[in-house]
Amino acid sequence: MSLLPIEQKMWEEKATSKTKNGKYATDIVAKYHSREKRILTEINREKLPSFVEALKKPGYMELQPFYQRRSRWDKQKQSRLIESFLVNIPVPPIILYEQNYNSYEVMDGQQRITAIKDFYENQLKLTGLELWSELNGLTYQELNPIIRAGIDRRSISTIVIITESTTDPEEAMFLKQQTFERLNTGGVDLSKQEVRHCLYHGKFDELLLELSRNPIFAEAWGIPTQNDDPDLEKNNLYKKMEDAELVLRFFALRNKDYFRGQMEDFLNFYMIKSTQFSDKDIESLREIFLETIELANQLYEETLFKPFNAKKPISYKAYYDAVMVGLSKHLSNAELLISKKYMVIEETKKLLEEDQLRLLTGGGKTKADIQQRIELFDNMLLRVIGE
Numbered sequence: 472m473s474l475l476p477i478e479q480k481m482w483e484e485k486a487t488s489k490t491k492n493g494k495y496a497t498d499i500v501a502k503y504h505s506r507e508k509r510i511l512t513e514i515n516r517e518k519l520p521s522f523v524e525a526l527k528k529p530g531y532m533e534l535q536p537f538y539q540r541r542s543r544w545d546k547q548k549q550s551r552l553i554e555s556f557l558v559n560i561p562v563p564p565i566i567l568y569e570q571n572y573n574s575y576e577v578m579d580g581q582q583r584i585t586a587i588k589d590f591y592e593n594q595l596k597l598t599g600l601e602l603w604s605e606l607n608g609l610t611y612q613e614l615n616p617i618i619r620a621g622i623d624r625r626s627i628s629t630i631v632i633i634t635e636s637t638t639d640p641e642e643a644m645f646l647k648q649q650t651f652e653r654l655n656t657g658g659v660d661l662s663k664q665e666v667r668h669c670l671y672h673g674k675f676d677e678l679l680l681e682l683s684r685n686p687i688f689a690e691a692w693g694i695p696t697q698n699d700d701p702d703l704e705k706n707n708l709y710k711k712m713e714d715a716e717l718v719l720r721f722f723a724l725r726n727k728d729y730f731r732g733q734m735e736d737f738l739n740f741y742m743i744k745s746t747q748f749s750d751k752d753i754e755s756l757r758e759i760f761l762e763t764i765e766l767a768n769q770l771y772e773e774t775l776f777k778p779f780n781a782k783k784p785i786s787y788k789a790y791y792d793a794v795m796v797g798l799s800k801h802l803s804n805a806e807l808l809i810s811k812k813y814m815v816i817e818e819t820k821k822l823l824e825e826d827q828l829r830l831l832t833g834g835g836k837t838k839a840d841i842q843q844r845i846e847l848f849d850n851m852l853l854r855v856i857g858e
């Protein structure tokens with residue numbers, strides 16, 4: 472398996488810059504830490520009616536359905552936000568990122584914005600209120616004028632993040648991520664992949680979400696395969712987008728020779744680079760993943776990503792990495808491997824039994840450990856193919 476041309480190109484070193492200790496920075500992470508960048512913020516408060524009116528301005532605020540977390544507020548959660556305004560309970564500020572002058576994208580708070588907008592446009596009938604249960608079933612227009620006036624006096628706070636201009640768009644994206652991750656957004660606990668989803672939304676991000684719903688993949692990780700399954704929203708991997716992160720791990724670790732930093736850093740870096748991918752690149756990556764997951768399923772079936780020697784039949788990320796990346800290198804020998812399925816199974820069992828360091832079940836997290844576990848599995852496949 473060879474990397475895509477765009478993947479080979481994206482690891483090329485850029486023009487270097489000296490750090491404070493005289494060494495040269497050769498990647499975006501090092502460049503970021505070598506420079507002193509100031510992050511500017513503005514804090515504003517705006518009355519709710521004025522805020523809703525401003526949302527109508529073309530290009531004022533970018534709201535994307537895919538931009539936020541998978542879970543969506545139901546009508547009761549939206550109503551309770553309105554009730555919070557009514558009784559003057561503090562509401563966390565909305566975090567905005569200034570793309571251009573007076574043009575913003577939402578980094579955190581889309582659910583709050585949507586609830587406020589729906590309420591003032593009479594699309595939300597209040598429901599599930601406890602402190603003001605008398606208002607249940609009413610829209611904004613149907614409220615008593617005095618109650619309406621009380622809500623209209625409430626304000627929503629916004630924190631606007633402004634970064635200094637930079638000639639390097641990747642550096643700007645990295646700075647934006649660092650800013651977003653360090654902000655306290657009122658107790659909202661975003662996973663690492665949810666942060667990536669917010670910051671690097673695009674065709675590759677959509678591909679991760681699409682492939683994470685692949686039935687073979689989802690079933691192997693214990694995720695309901697039907698989108699209308701009520702248990703889907705209760706699944707922790709799905710809720711926190713960790714299933715999408717698993718797909719990202721596959722694509723990123725195909726480039727294991729370029730691994731740098733910690734796993735989190737490497738995944739972030741790949742996501743930044745993914746903004747360069749063309750439609751053709753996306754399609755090629757889709758085919759690689761689907762062919763690999765299909766081959767893995769034909770070989771391991773119900774034990775897919777579940778080590779044979781594990782105490783509990785659960786999937787392990789480290790083992791998943793080794794299986795998927797290893798098999799993706801030998802897609803041209805898929806039929807041969809399937810014909811030798813029994814040998815693959817037996818050799819895999821032997822590999823797990825001999826793994827005293829537990830590299831295949833998460834025992835090591837360094838660059839060397841990650842590369843070694845993938846190479847162990849790859850070498851096993853090469854032996855099977857060669858016999």
